[in-house]
Amino acid sequence: MTDVQALAAKLAQAHESGNTLVLPTAWDTWSAAVAEEAGFEAITVGSHPVADATGSSDGENMDFSEYLAVVSKITKKVSIPVSVDVESGYGLEPAVLINRLLEAGAVGANIEDVVHTEGDRVRDAQEHADYIAAAREAADAAGVNFVINGRTDAVRLGTDVFEDPLAEAAKRIQLMQQAGARSVYPVALKTAEQVQTLVDAVTIPVNVTAHPVDGHGAGDLAALKDLGVRRVTFGPLWQKWLGAASAEQFKAWR
DSSP states (O other): OOHHHHHHHHHHHHHHSSSOEEEOEEOSHHHHHHHHHTTOSOEEEOHHHHHHHHTOOTTTOSOHHHHHHHHHHHHHHOSSOEEEEOTTOTTOOHHHHHHHHHHTTOOEEEEOSEEGGGTSEEOOHHHHHHHHHHHHHHHHHTTOOOEEEEEEOHHHHGGGTOSSHHHHHHHHHHHHHHHTOSEEEETTOOSHHHHHHHHTTOSSOBEEEOBTTTBBTTBSHHHHHHHTOOEEEOTTHHHHHHHHHHHHHHGGGO
16 A cells, blocks of 8 residues: 555545544645644645745646645655645646646645636536546545545625525535535635534535634634534634734834
8 A cells, every 4th residue: 555545544534533633724844744743633735825835826826736846845744644725626637636636645635616717717516516526536546545625615705606605505515525525615604503504414524714723703623523513724824823923923023
């Protein structure tokens, strides 16, 4: 069994364990090592914080090969599983996307339904599920128990796009589960009621974004566990908090 296969199996088992996973979102080898040394069992790599760290911007504006070079350095630095935010896939066919991630040592990925390379077009619910299904098929063909975290921005986009954003998110995460996602990520949830509705809609882990200090609109880690949340990531919030805290401390040196 290759390292990628072993790490993927470890990450998949963690998602199936019923436990709540907290996966800090890193942006370079230093932040990844900090998370590993703190005892976390896996990490995510966020496109937003990597873009900020490399002088680019989020929204598939990074060169994907340069992004994967950062990912590759991270996977070589840490011994725990690494999942990568690939936005909507950077215009790549699902099989190409999965194979390039595996080459970089990643064993999981967020895949979202807003296609930034096409003017922020929102994929149809079934279209997005089909993309995830094709990614699942490619990973399975490679013999890797890859963890796809299917993301939807339905709630974030709101009533400007969907008549009932929460119901749309529920439909989309159900389709993504059927397509082979191992977890789902309905972003921009703010209340316990929203979280509970979507946790109840699927049987796989629901991912929420939390602030590493301030928690989530639905509460702290204990409250999220009580709601049934089984995956928590930080998105760009850890990096932003670190920047703000550093700036405050640096005032004494000005």
